Amino acid sequence: MSNSIFISDTHLGLQGERAEACKIRRFEELADLVVRQEVTAVYMLGDILDYWMEFRHVIPRYFSAFLCILRDLSRHDVELHWFSGNHDFALGRFFTDEFGVRCWYGMQELTLDGKRFYLGHGDGLDSSDIGYRLFVSLIRNRFNQKLLSALQPDLAVGIMRGFSRMSRKRNPAPSNEESDFLLQYADALVRQKDFDYFVCGHSHALKQTTLCNGRSRYINLGTWIDGTFPYGMFHNGEFSLQEL
Template sequence: MPGLYFLSDLHLGLQEPQAEQEKLERLEKLFSLIREQGGALYLLGDILDYWMEFRHVVPKGFTRFFCMLSGLVRSGVEVTWLAGNHDFYLGSFFDDELGVKTCYGLQEVRYDGKLFLVAHGDGLGEGDLGYKLFARFIRNRFNLGLLTAFHSDLSTALMKHFSLLSRKHKKVDMRAESTRLLDFAAALARERDFDYFVCGHNHSERVQALHDSGSTYVNLGSWIEGRYHYGVYEQGQFRLEKL
């Protein structure tokens, strides 16, 4: 049976050109593997470090990635993208032009008799009220309309600024594992049955069993520190791999 593949926190557009080139080359390698093996790909947020979508304009900077993504879809791979706190709002460009399904928040995926709960991770669990209010503000349709009414250069600059604010909101040690998402998954496992809770956001890869419930917590880590992890479920096993 083909596998399920999971990626998060690439933050394309954040780093210097050499690091960005390396990320894209690793991504091409992974996309080639998925095409050969078959299956589906879930992008669990913060794939881009910022994004502002307009009705008639596509911001530059991600053309190679979009071509790679479109090619993967055209090869028959189903791609689903869950918005993170850096790719603030994913509009119709991805669905209509690239064939990528976009969604927000916690999603359920049933595959091979297993139930996967997948999310980026932002806004889940207790606390972080400031971010939750910010996300409501930035994704409000009226506010999005105001932003897209500005000149595209100005709106994109604002998105980069919001991205910087989101990064400053996190702890200095990006790889320090916050317990918020782990605690959220553990509490969820006490309330309902699922097999895997898969997320990103914390930038710290981790696979951990949740009590004796039979559920497993998976954090996919980040690509911004040269650790090119991805998750794959195949042949009844979930594992983290590194490109």
């Protein structure tokens, strides 16, 4: 049996200096736990960074401590999976080439130790939200990303931070309505497909509950921006929510 850890919505780069330093310390604690308990895989389910801009020759300095943590985990042969969210939407090749991170987009169906998972950030599931779909098509367009990366780095990063603020204005705060939609989506999905766990983030609403079939579980990993530091642990075929 393997151990896996799941996190979401840490939003590094969003808050003030003290809050950001605290989040990095917690990331370091999590990395120590991963190595100490011989965790085999870490799944980052979106909005780990509040924004990201990738260049050919420049690395944005704001996330240097986080990148050092990724480097350490990769050196310990930990599988790293990153599911793009509505803030870290332009992951590019950097994380794969430098740290061996496997980048995913949208909800994905994976099997871990014989259990079937639906994993993803949770954004973009509402097919009626045309505005969001247009926004995603704009910011994830490879041509547009290449244009941005060709700009002076400070200017390009500023534009990406602006896109992040646009995304936040579309979802200014976690809402019961958004959280309920994700749970309802999982309930509808389990009527069509057989799976054990639906794990997401996005709504910032920490939650674990049984779906309508009486067996499958819905897990929302919450957020790190409110002074708490939750994460998910999958161990010996069972999923649990923990806190640093």
